[in-house]
Amino acid sequence: MRSQQWNGEFRNQILSLLRDRNKRESQGFTELFHHHEKLFENWAAIKAENLRLSVQVERGYSHHHHSSSSYSDEREKVLEQKILSLQEELTELHRRRSENASHVLSLTAKLTDKEAELAAAQTQLATSVAKCADHEDQISFLQSKINELEATNQLLRDEHQALHLAYTALEEKHHRLLGENKELVQRYMEIKAQHADFMNQENENFVKKRQAKVQKELEDAAKDSKASVILPENDNENAGLRSDISLLSTLNVGCVVPTIASHKFDSHENEVNAVRWSPNCKNFATGGTDRKVKLWETNGNEAELKAILTGCNGGILSVEFDSTGSLLLCTSSDFACRVWTVDDHRLRVYFTEIRVIHLLYFHSTYAFIQPTN
């Protein structure tokens, strides 16, 4: 048996005691109290009703009493009441007047306030207007400046465009000239080649002629010797003779590299760039980097300085005689060509702005010049 399953005798005993108590203490009284409360409420309501009715009765009675009083009395009362109400009205009006006066005062104060405000606002407005005008001036000034700048800009642009156009035109011209130049050079080369061929042929012809002349002379000579001198039929002697003849012939015809200088002299202060024989085979010209062209005459053993041709502003690159030997042309590194007459040593013709490297051919009436690039 668990000790805390409380269902012992004491529990029932207590429960019944509690029930008895409740019965004793509250059963009868609950109803009684409830009833009493109800009665009390009723009583209060009736009391209030009674009071109300008695007041009503009293009022009714007094009303009755009033209605029975005399007419004049009533009239007097009415008038009195009227007076009273009028007095009341008067005081009310007085009160209102004073209120209005105070109201007017406050309104005037407000008005002055507002006026001050208005003046302040007006001054503000004036300053603002002035400021505005200032700003407008500035704006117009800036606008005009902008316009000016724009005009300048336009002008510059136009100029630029014109220049550009000129430039392109020039460039085109340049191209055309270059093309022409190329063509001319080509033509020149052709002519030169023809000329060279022609020269070769002439040389050949000359050599042939000479050979033929020599052979003829030799044959003549041989005929003479045969006639006068009996040439031994010795092979050795004949062979030697023949070899001598052939040697002679070769000397006359072929080229020999000179090995011995017949004469030596100082011609220029610096390097010697150009040397050329005159067609008369007596004179020759030299040119050097000392900007001088010198004319010499030789008699086989020594050279005699005949003239110094000055006028060049750069080193002499090449010199050339014309075919008659009366004119001398030279090119120099100052982009110029000059022509002198040989007899009186005077400068005759002068070209500038030509970059000349080499004189190719010179004739009394025309010259070929190889330009740089």
Place this chain on the structure above:
Amino acid sequence: MSLFTQRPANRKGQKRIRMAEDREVLREIWEARLPVSFQLAQDEVATLNVPEPFYLMVPRLLYFPLVTDKVRKHFIQYVSPEASGREIWLSDGNGQPIKWNYPIGLWFDLFAEGALPWTVTVHFDGYPEDKIMRCSCKDTVRSQFMSYLKEADALKHKGNVMNCMQEKDHNQLWQGFQNDKFDQFWSANKKLMESVVGEGFRHIPIKCYTPEKLAMQRIVKPIDETTGTWTTLHDALLEFFPTIDFSTVRVIIHGVEPPLGTPVQWLSEHMSYPDNFLHLSVLPSTPGFSYFSTPSLSSPSTESGSRVSPNSSS
């Protein structure tokens, strides 16, 4: 009786929690009402006609400030205007001011001598501040009530249950109590009544009252350590009055005299007031009675009234 007071063999590790569940008893106690006739004090009547007494059925478990709103309203038109704004206070038939922090039923049991309806006098004037506390609003009652609950829980469970409760549970306790809602109150209060099977509470929150001396407290354990049996009401009373002669006194709780052999654990679970205290009224059954048969014993006992509630100023 011996069957119930025998302490059971408590097996370790099998601590079942049980709680008060005898709703029949609990309801009888909860629904107790007392008929009270409120009367205005004669010398405070300021009108010509004497006011009617105000009759009201008041719950035994409540405190007076929670029910006297209507009473005050009823009497306020009969007192002088300067007194009408004041706080009212009550006195019983003996002219003794009623302490509002005692449950109504307890005061009735102690001082009314069973006369029904109980006549209570209403006062507006002369609040006896030296005898009873001011009670300006219902929050004062609430804080008083909650502090009693905490004290009781401290005795029963070292205060653990009350501390673990949330504010809303506290609120439920108070609202259930104040508005007379049995289910609302007990759904929260049952946690406070939980105990380990076979062990009971740590201590029983119990207060003992005599007309001469109010709110005595002693440490009462639910189980007698020496014999290992449940402590009975008889044993508990011996803690308060070691030489009491039970033939000369009546022990009253909730207006009834429970058998002296009832275990205090059961009493605490079922017959405690909502503040979780067991309030025992000990009254003489014969006039000229003394609770302590020998004066030599009575003086140390009263002095060593170990814990007396600070409210019992008498």
